[in-house]
Amino acid sequence: MYVAVKGGERAIDNAHAFLAEERRGDPAVAELGTDQIREQLRLAVNRVMAEGSLYDPDLAALAIKQARGDLIEAVFLIRAYRTTLPRFGAARPVATGTMACTRRISATFKDAPGGQILGPTFDYTHRLLDFKLAAEGGAVPDAPMQPAPSASLPHITTFLNRDGLIETAPPTDDTPPDLTREPMELPASRALRLQALSRGDEGFLLSLAYSTQRGYGRTHAFVGELRIGTVAVELDIPELGFAVEIGEVELTECETVNQFKGSKTEPPQFTRGYGLTFGQTERKAIAMSLVDRALRWQELGEDHTGAPAQDEEFVLMHADNVQATGFLEHIKLPHYVDFQSELELIRKLRAEVMAAQAEAAE
Amino acid sequence: MTPDALTGGFPDAPRNAARAFRAILDALSRPGEIVTLSGATPPAPLSQAAGVLVLTLADSTTPVHLAGATDCPALRDWITFHTGAPLVGAADAAFAIGRWDDLQPVSRFAVGTQDYPDRSATLIVEMPGLAASGSALSGPGIAGTALLSLPETEAFLLNNSLFPLGYDCFFTQGDSLAGLPRSTQVRAV
Amino acid sequence: MTDHSYNFAYLDEQTKRMIRRAILKAVAVPGYQVPFASREMPMPYGWGTGGVQVTAACLVPEDVLKVIDQGADDTTNAVSIRKFFQRTAGVATTVATAEATVIQTRHRIPEQPLTAGQILVYQVPIPEPLRFLEPRETETRKMHALEEYGLMHVKLYEDIARHGSIATAYAYPVRVEGRYVMDPSPIPKFDNPKLSDSPALQLFGAGREQRIYALPPFTRVVSLDFEDHSFHASKAPHDCDLCGASESYLDEVITDDAGNRMFVCSDTDFCRTRREAGHVGRLGKTAGGGA
Numbered sequence: 068m069y070v071a072v073k074g075g076e077r078a079i080d081n082a083h084a085f086l087a088e089e090r091r092g093d094p095a096v097a098e099l100g101t102d103q104i105r106e107q108l109r110l111a112v113n114r115v116m117a118e119g120s121l122y123d124p125d126l127a128a129l130a131i132k133q134a135r136g137d138l139i140e141a142v143f144l145i146r147a148y149r150t151t152l153p154r155f156g157a158a159r160p161v162a163t164g165t166m167a168c169t170r171r172i173s174a175t176f177k178d179a180p181g182g183q184i185l186g187p188t189f190d191y192t193h194r195l196l197d198f199k200l201a202a203e204g205g206a207v208p209d210a211p212m213q214p215a216p217s218a219s220l221p222h223i224t225t226f227l228n229r230d231g232l233i234e235t236a237p238p239t240d241d242t243p244p245d246l247t248r249e250p251m252e253l254p255a256s257r258a259l260r261l262q263a264l265s266r267g268d269e270g271f272l273l274s275l276a277y278s279t280q281r282g283y284g285r286t287h288a289f290v291g292e293l294r295i296g297t298v299a300v301e302l303d304i305p306e307l308g309f310a311v312e313i314g315e316v317e318l319t320e321c322e323t324v325n326q327f328k329g330s331k332t333e334p335p336q337f338t339r340g341y342g343l344t345f346g347q348t349e350r351k352a353i354a355m356s357l358v359d360r361a362l363r364w365q366e367l368g369e370d371h372t373g374a375p376a377q378d379e380e381f382v383l384m385h386a387d388n389v390q391a392t393g394f395l396e397h398i399k400l401p402h403y404v405d406f407q408s409e410l411e412l413i414r415k416l417r418a419e420v421m422a423a424q425a426e427a428a429e
Numbered sequence: 430m431t432p433d434a435l436t437g438g439f440p441d442a443p444r445n446a447a448r449a450f451r452a453i454l455d456a457l458s459r460p461g462e463i464v465t466l467s468g469a470t471p472p473a474p475l476s477q478a479a480g481v482l483v484l485t486l487a488d489s490t491t492p493v494h495l496a497g498a499t500d501c502p503a504l505r506d507w508i509t510f511h512t513g514a515p516l517v518g519a520a521d522a523a524f525a526i527g528r529w530d531d532l533q534p535v536s537r538f539a540v541g542t543q544d545y546p547d548r549s550a551t552l553i554v555e556m557p558g559l560a561a562s563g564s565a566l567s568g569p570g571i572a573g574t575a576l577l578s579l580p581e582t583e584a585f586l587l588n589n590s591l592f593p594l595g596y597d598c599f600f601t602q603g604d605s606l607a608g609l610p611r612s613t614q615v616r617a618v
Numbered sequence: 619m620t621d622h623s624y625n626f627a628y629l630d631e632q633t634k635r636m637i638r639r640a641i642l643k644a645v646a647v648p649g650y651q652v653p654f655a656s657r658e659m660p661m662p663y664g665w666g667t668g669g670v671q672v673t674a675a676c677l678v679p680e681d682v683l684k685v686i687d688q689g690a691d692d693t694t695n696a697v698s699i700r701k702f703f704q705r706t707a708g709v710a711t712t713v714a715t716a717e718a719t720v721i722q723t724r725h726r727i728p729e730q731p732l733t734a735g736q737i738l739v740y741q742v743p744i745p746e747p748l749r750f751l752e753p754r755e756t757e758t759r760k761m762h763a764l765e766e767y768g769l770m771h772v773k774l775y776e777d778i779a780r781h782g783s784i785a786t787a788y789a790y791p792v793r794v795e796g797r798y799v800m801d802p803s804p805i806p807k808f809d810n811p812k813l814s815d816s817p818a819l820q821l822f823g824a825g826r827e828q829r830i831y832a833l834p835p836f837t838r839v840v841s842l843d844f845e846d847h848s849f850h851a852s853k854a855p856h857d858c859d860l861c862g863a864s865e866s867y868l869d870e871v872i873t874d875d876a877g878n879r880m881f882v883c884s885d886t887d888f889c890r891t892r893r894e895a896g897h898v899g900r901l902g903k904t905a906g907g908g909a
Binding site for chain 2: 625626627631632634635636638639640641642643644645646647648650652653675676677678679734759760763764795797798817819832833834835836837838
């Protein structure tokens with residue numbers, strides 16, 4: 068068998084060896100364990116799980132290590148792995164109303180049944196570099212404990228629901244579309260949009276959400292509730308005839324409460340934006356719920372103001388960072404054939420113009 | 430479940446399906462060309478070629494319609510076991526299998542939409558014989574003219590007139606298969 | 619050797635079936651872009667994932683695969699994709715166009731005429747020929763459905779008005795069998811005439827954009843033009859400096875700080891074959907002499 072081996076092949080092998088060496092860094096410094104990444108860089112792990120669409124903290128930690136901390140590269144590694152996994156079935160919808168919350172806050176009510184739970188948040192930390200962390204081995208004092216609430220915490224929006232002040236979203240048995248299995252078709256259903264947003268790039272969604280706050284498709288959002296915690300994942304086993312709990316996942320759920328002036332058919336009431344993401348990823352979940360709400364302008368009979376966040380096709384076609392980074396970076400690949408054809412074209416056009424000018428000068 | 434349902438599948442699915450697809454692709458890309466399909470043995474009355482084609486292309490996402498004699502317990506079980514394809518009526522079928530007469534009226538099958546002409550049915554027509562003679566074919570895939578023993582010409586003329594809409598056909602007999610995409614112009618000779 | 623930890627040709631069977639069905643519909647409607655549920659591949663989007671998925675769905679163990687990028691077999695991405703299929707499908711590979719049964723390409727059509735039984739798989743970045751005139755998929759889909767290609771003609775005519783000729787040098791749009799306007803991928807327009815009436819099957823895969831389209835053999839493909847400004851397949855007005863070929867597409871290579879340059883065939887196999895047959899260009903030595 069004749070196999071083409073030329074400069075390209077050796078260059079690639081050598082580049083890979085160089086990369087491995089750089090990944091390890093100074094061998095005099097202890098190697099980073101994936102368990103350390105999983106435990107101590109948990110928010111990075113969460114982001115990789117959320118955008119990678121795969122709940123596996125150990126694999127996410129491995130991807131972060133392999134990607135040298137480049138989180139988009141880590142998301143890509145997880146996605147490429149994810150597509151090779153067989154599918155055994157679809158879980159039942161998770162019941163976020165029974166979430167074991169580590170954090171639960173509402174900006175719309177001072178207090179609510181179940182109370183506000185701040186949880187592990189940066190919110191009220193002073194952003195001062197803590198040089199004690201640069202020193203090794205400092206033991207962390209135990210955080211005060213309180214028994215978990217015995218009853219499940221109801222969603223805050225259900226209180227508004229009772230008075231008919233907020234739109235309802237009745238549950239359906241429809242199978243949601245899956246953009247990892249079917250090509251994206253536009254216009255998209257809300258379920259498909261939410262899936263795309265949930266795995267979309269955090270930075271992209273953050274900026275879009277921010278743009279709605281600054282008036283580009285303003286939706287007057289309040290955080291009705293943000294909750295973070297674990298929920299059980301249940302799978303229907305047809306042979307057994309009932310659902311079995313197969314594990315639990317940590318989720319962040321955000322529901323915004325948005326002003327709605329009413330339409331010809333609907334009286335004024337509050338509307339909702341929704342965000343749901345893997346792990347503690349609250350910036351992402353809040354951004355997602357704002358963008359979700361902005362994208363609903365048509366269904367709610369609102370004006371299309373030309374804002375980017377209202378433009379479903381624009382948002383959905385550009386939210387995926389694995390697609391975006393691949394296409395962006397592909398311009399590093401050789402394009403000399405195309406460039407050559409452009410060179411010839413420019414030379415020809417220039418020659419024609421020069422000739423015309425020369426003729427005019429005579 | 431009938432006893433034959435569990436047997437007759439691909440012994441080495443990745444390679445069997447790869448070789449079968451390549452032959453199927455050849456047949457559809459070159460209307461009139463007759464190719465041979467092997468690797469699976471479906472229960473009667475399905476031909477080997479039609480059985481291999483079904484195993485290669487059908488799965489739980491592609492509804493299959495069985496017409497005429499092919500709509501029998503042995504075949505229903507075999508297709509369900511090996512592909513998981515839901516068995517449906519003609520209008521919802523991605524694939525429809527049967528003799529030409531049993532598939533009538535063919536106007537029942539999906540021809541796609543102007544936006545999505547690919548959302549159309551593929552007919553697998555079981556034939557008493559298959560030969561490079563009979564109707565004259567021309568169009569994409571054909572250098573000049575090719576001949577194929579079609580069951581008739583009128584229906585395919587009409588189907589071609591819908592282009593880019595239309596259904597696509599495979600004709601099968603024994604281990605032989607020929608393709609007729611909607612793009613082919615058909616003429617009686 | 620096949621890497622047994624992966625399925626034959628990497629993709630799982632369900633994914634291959636989905637791609638295979640899309641390829642067949644693409645063949646049935648030449649030039650129409652069939653949506654398919656493109657998978658994340660172990661190489662980045664934009665680096666040939668569409669072509670790789672189409673190739674993976676078509677390969678049989680007996681195939682002889684050639685992979686080129688910019689016409690060359692030894693460009694790094696071509697090497698990487700060839701290695702991928704050696705590892706996951708165990709197929710034989712070649713650099714010789716005539717020996718290949720499947721050729722995956724980025725940006726070129728080989729100079730040597732293709733033959734019946736060969737499949738040419740194109741990697742496509744933006745499959746929609748109307749995309750740069752109308753960014754919305756929902757709109758371009760309507761335009762194809764209604765055969766509304768006026769916008770494209772207006773754009774080309776504006777070029778003529780402004781520049782005296784059509785200012786598109788690559789990815790030059792074509793009309794397939796008088797129906798669909800199609801993007802031939804970013805091949806130089808020099809290659810456009812080879813699209814039409816080829817004995818080989820041509821398949822186009824766009825992974826990120828989730829589209830597959832096809833030109834069956836002997837399909838009529840016409841580059842868009844006007845009666846008074848007919849299409850012209852242009853190339854650099856030189857001969858290859860290594861093999862002397864006058865009819866091949868050329869790369870321009872800058873050879874020193876003074877800006878001297880040479881022109882060489884972009885199709886490395888074509889150039890090598892000619893030199894082995896004794897053809898010598900302005901700066902070339904015969905293949906034995908190690909040009």
